[in-house]
Amino acid sequence: xxxxxxxxxxxxxxxxxxxxxxxxxxxxxxxxxxxxxxxxxxxxxxxxxxxxxxxxxxxxxxxxxxxxxxxxxxxxxxxxxxxxxxxxxxxxxxxxxxxxxxxxxxxxxxxxxxxxxxxxxxxxxxxxxxxxxxxxxxxxxxxxxxxxxxxxxxxxxxxxxxxxxxxxxxxxxxxxxxxxxxxxxxxxxxxxxxxxxxxxxxxxxxxxxxxxxxxxxxxxxxxxxxxxxxxxxxxxxxxxxxxxxxxxxxxxxxxxxxxxxxxxxxxxxxxxxxxxxxxxxxxxxxxxxx
Amino acid sequence: xxxxxxxxxxxxxxxxxxxxxxxxxxxxxxxxxxxxxxxxxxxxxxxxxxxxxxxxxxxxxxxxxxxxxxxxxxxxxxxxxxxxxxxxxxxxxxxxxxxxxxxxxxxxxxxxxxxxxxxxxxxxxxxxxxxxxxxxxxxxxxxxxxxxxxxxxxxxxxxxxxxxxxxxxxxxxxxxxxxxxxxxxxxxxxxxxxxxxxxxxxxxxxxx
Numbered sequence: 001x002x003x004x005x006x007x008x009x010x011x012x013x014x015x016x017x018x019x020x021x022x023x024x025x026x027x028x029x030x031x032x033x034x035x036x037x038x039x040x041x042x043x044x045x046x047x048x049x050x051x052x053x054x055x056x057x058x059x060x061x062x063x064x065x066x067x068x069x070x071x072x073x074x075x076x077x078x079x080x081x082x083x084x085x086x087x088x089x090x091x092x093x094x095x096x097x098x099x100x101x102x103x104x105x106x107x108x109x110x111x112x113x114x115x116x117x118x119x120x121x122x123x124x125x126x127x128x129x130x131x132x133x134x135x136x137x138x139x140x141x142x143x144x145x146x147x148x149x150x151x152x153x154x155x156x157x158x159x160x161x162x163x164x165x166x167x168x169x170x171x172x173x174x175x176x177x178x179x180x181x182x183x184x185x186x187x188x189x190x191x192x193x194x195x196x197x198x199x200x201x202x203x204x205x206x207x208x209x210x211x212x213x214x215x216x217x218x219x220x221x222x223x224x225x226x227x228x229x230x231x232x233x234x235x236x237x238x239x240x241x242x243x244x245x246x247x248x249x250x251x252x253x254x255x256x257x258x259x260x261x262x263x264x265x266x267x268x269x270x271x272x273x274x275x276x277x278x279x280x281x282x283x284x285x286x287x288x289x290x
Numbered sequence: 291x292x293x294x295x296x297x298x299x300x301x302x303x304x305x306x307x308x309x310x311x312x313x314x315x316x317x318x319x320x321x322x323x324x325x326x327x328x329x330x331x332x333x334x335x336x337x338x339x340x341x342x343x344x345x346x347x348x349x350x351x352x353x354x355x356x357x358x359x360x361x362x363x364x365x366x367x368x369x370x371x372x373x374x375x376x377x378x379x380x381x382x383x384x385x386x387x388x389x390x391x392x393x394x395x396x397x398x399x400x401x402x403x404x405x406x407x408x409x410x411x412x413x414x415x416x417x418x419x420x421x422x423x424x425x426x427x428x429x430x431x432x433x434x435x436x437x438x439x440x441x442x443x444x445x446x447x448x449x450x451x452x453x454x455x456x457x458x459x460x461x462x463x464x465x466x467x468x469x470x471x472x473x474x475x476x477x478x479x480x481x482x483x484x485x486x487x488x489x490x491x492x493x494x495x496x497x498x
Contacts, residue, residue: 016497018493018494019497022461022494026461060497067431067462068431070401070431134293137293148294150294150295199293200293202295203293203294203295204293204295214334238367238368238399242364242368245361245364249330269360270356270360270388271357271360
C-alpha cells in the first residue's frame with residue numbers, strides 16, 4: 001500500500017523551479033510560512049502527494065484548486081502536511097532568552113517586588129514548552145527570587161495534558177537538555193526515561209482550552225506573556241483574527257505574545273506593537289491600550 | 291520557591307459580563323460605552339447577530355479606538371453579506387489609510403459577496419480606487435479574478451493601475467493573459483518598469 005502511494009507520487013509530473021517559487025510565494029502570503037531552497041525536497045514531496053490525491057493533472061491544475069477553492073480545504077490539507085508537529089525542550093529557545101533577558105526585566109521594572117508575573121503557554125502539548133519556560137526562568141533570570149512567577153499551560157487535547165502533568169520524557173524530547181540540568185531537575189527512570197521533579201511539575205497549572213471559544217478564553221485575564229507558537233498556522237484567516245483578538249483581551253496592558261518563527265502577526269492584526277529582542281520579534285499590547 | 295502555582299482554578303466560571311452574548315439590546319448599547327474593552331466585547335458579541343450590520347457599519351465611521359475598529363472589521367467579516375460590502379466599498383475612498391487598508395483586507399475575505407461590485411470598482415473614475423480594487427483581487431479566492439485583471443490590462447488608461455494588475459497576473463494569470471500583457475508592453479513602450487513587470491509576469495505564467 002505504502003509502496004503504491006510512493007510510486008504514485010513518483011509518477012506525478014515534476015515541479016519546475018518557477019512553479020516551486022510560485023507556490024512558496026502563495027503559501028507565504030496565505031500562511032506566513034516561508035520555505036527556503038533547503039526545504040525544497042520536503043515541500044515538493046508533499047506537493048506531489050496532494051497533486052496525486054486530489055486527482056489534479058499537474059501543478060497548474062492543483063494550484064488553481066489551491067487558489068480558488070472557496071472552502072480553503074485543500075490549502076488547509078497542504079498546511080497540515082507542511083507542518084511538523086513535534087515538540088521538545090528548549091525548542092526555539094531564542095524566545096526564552098528574550099523572555100528572561102528582555103521581557104521579564106521590562107515587566108519587573110514596572111511593578112513592585114513580590115508581585116506576580118503570569119506566563120501562559122498555549123497550546124502546551126505534552127508540556128515541554130511550559131516546563132522549558134520554568135527551567136529557563138529558574139536558571140537564567142537573576143531577579144526570579146524577587147517575583148512570583150505563575151506558569152499556566154493549556155491545550156485543547158486532554159490526553160496530551162495528562163502526559164504533560166505526568167512529566168515523563170524520553171531522549172527525543174530531552175535532546176537539547178544539558179546533562180547538568182537533567183541531573184538537577186529530572187529523576188532517571190528505567191528505559192532511558194526521565195521524570196521532572198515534583199516541585200517543577202507542581203508549579204505549572206495545566207488546563208484544557210479551545211482558543212476559539214470566547215467563554216473559555218474569558219477565564220484568562222491579566223496574562224503578562226503568552227507563548228502561542230505554531231497554532232495559528234492551522235487556522236483560516238477569520239479564525240486567526242478572532243483568536244489573536246481574544247489573546248489581546250487575555251493580556252495585561254504592556255504584555256507580550258510570542259508566536260512561532262513562521263507566523264507573522266502583521267498578516268493577522270494591527271493591535272500589537274512589534275518589539276525586537278535579540279534574534280526574535282515579539283508582539284506587545286500597548287501599555288496605554290484602548 | 292519562586293515558581294507559584296496559579297491561585298485561580300482553570301475551571302472557574304467566566305466573568306458574568308460575557309453571558310450577555312445573546313442580549314442584542316445590551317450589546318447594541320455597549321457600542322456607546324466609554325470603556326473600549328466594553329465596546330470590543332459588544333462588537334464581538336454582535337458578530338453573531340446579522341441584524342446588527344447597520345449599527346456595526348455606522349460605528350466604523352465614528353469609532354475613535356483603533357482596537358475597537360479592528361474588532362469591528364473582524365465582526366463584519368464574520369457577518370459577510372451584500373449589506374456589509376455596500377458599507378465597506380465607500381471606505382476605499384477614505385482619507386484615513388488605516389481605514390482604507392482594513393476595508394481592503396476585509397473585502398478580500400468575502401469573495402462571493404464582493405464579486406458583483408468588482409467590475410464597477412475597476413471602472414471607478416478615481417485611479418486610486420481602481421488600484422485598491424486590484425489589491426482586493428490580489429488575495430481574492432474567486433475564479434473570475436484573472437479575467438477581471440486581464441480586462442484592466444486591456445482597457446485601463448492609467449499606467450499605475452495597469453502595473454498593479456500585471457503584478458497580480460504574475461501570480462494568478464494563465465495562458466489567456468499572455469497576449470494582453472504583451473499588448474500592454476507595446477502600449478506603454480516608453481515605460482521601462484512596465485516592460486520589466488510584463489516580462490516577469492509572462493515568464494512566471496509560462497513557467498520559464
